[in-house]
Amino acid sequence: MAYVGKKIFACSMGTLAIQSAEPRDAEEFLFLVQKIDAETDFLVRAPGEFRMNLNEEAQFIEDKLRSKKDILLTARVNGVLAGTLGFVAGTLSRYNHKGEFGLSVLKDFWGAGIGKRLIETMFEWADANGVIKICLEVDTCNSRAISLYRTMGFVEEGYLRMDRLMETHEFRDTLLMARFNPFYSRSISNYALQARK
Numbered sequence: 001m002a003y004v005g006k007k008i009f010a011c012s013m014g015t016l017a018i019q020s021a022e023p024r025d026a027e028e029f030l031f032l033v034q035k036i037d038a039e040t041d042f043l044v045r046a047p048g049e050f051r052m053n054l055n056e057e058a059q060f061i062e063d064k065l066r067s068k069k070d071i072l073l074t075a076r077v078n079g080v081l082a083g084t085l086g087f088v089a090g091t092l093s094r095y096n097h098k099g100e101f102g103l104s105v106l107k108d109f110w111g112a113g114i115g116k117r118l119i120e121t122m123f124e125w126a127d128a129n130g131v132i133k134i135c136l137e138v139d140t141c142n143s144r145a146i147s148l149y150r151t152m153g154f155v156e157e158g159y160l161r162m163d164r165l166m167e168t169h170e171f172r173d174t175l176l177m178a179r180f181n182p183f184y185s186r187s188i189s190n191y192a193l194q195a196r197k
């Protein structure tokens, strides 16, 4: 079970608690996702395109808890759900060593180090669970996120041109970035392969 137990950090806004999402978080989760989608145009969905209901959200969280290869983290500041990170592993055997993540924090909580702590928590779990490559896609206009990813050791892999067509009829490019598990070289040990089975 891909469960990440609670970790407590001090941050500029109070006590930050990071752990795997649980089905009882579903209602707050729906609110968080809808609010963040409306606050920023840097995520994949346009406002209103997130259409899960409460039961579906609770089931989604439950499925993540049961999955061995995916994680869904919550970040709470003084008990309030402020951000989330979801990591999804490749399912085909040739892509099993890697996965992609998405990250979002409510605007009121930006700049308090929540994004950074969520990524650190993902790294710790990923490195202990045989994930060799962590990928992400980011809008090239999202300088705040790109700066965070560079700080955390992600390197640039390439661009997807005219990747997003915005509601304003503007095209946006996407930057692909990746972080490689520091404990593996290009010639991968059997241990790494076994760990992902």
Ligand SMILES: CC(C)(COP(=O)(O)OP(=O)(O)OC[C@H]1O[C@@H](n2cnc3c(N)ncnc32)[C@H](O)[C@@H]1OP(=O)(O)O)[C@@H](O)C(=O)NCCC(=O)NCCS
Pocket: 040, 042, 043, 103, 104, 105, 106, 109, 110, 111, 112, 113, 114, 115, 116, 117, 137, 138, 139, 142, 143, 144, 145, 147, 148, 151
């Ligand atoms: C991008 C996002 C996740 C960052 O979360 P956050 O909790 O504010 O990030 P942190 O407080 O951990 O910031 C850490 C780093 O971000 C960068 N950063 C913070 N504020 C910044 C700013 N105003 N301009 C540029 N970079 C900035 C810095 O590298 C900072 O590191 P430092 O504090 O050591 O200098 C958040 O702004 C967000 O959710 N945005 C909307 C959704 C989104 O864009 N998600 C990413 C999609 S790929």
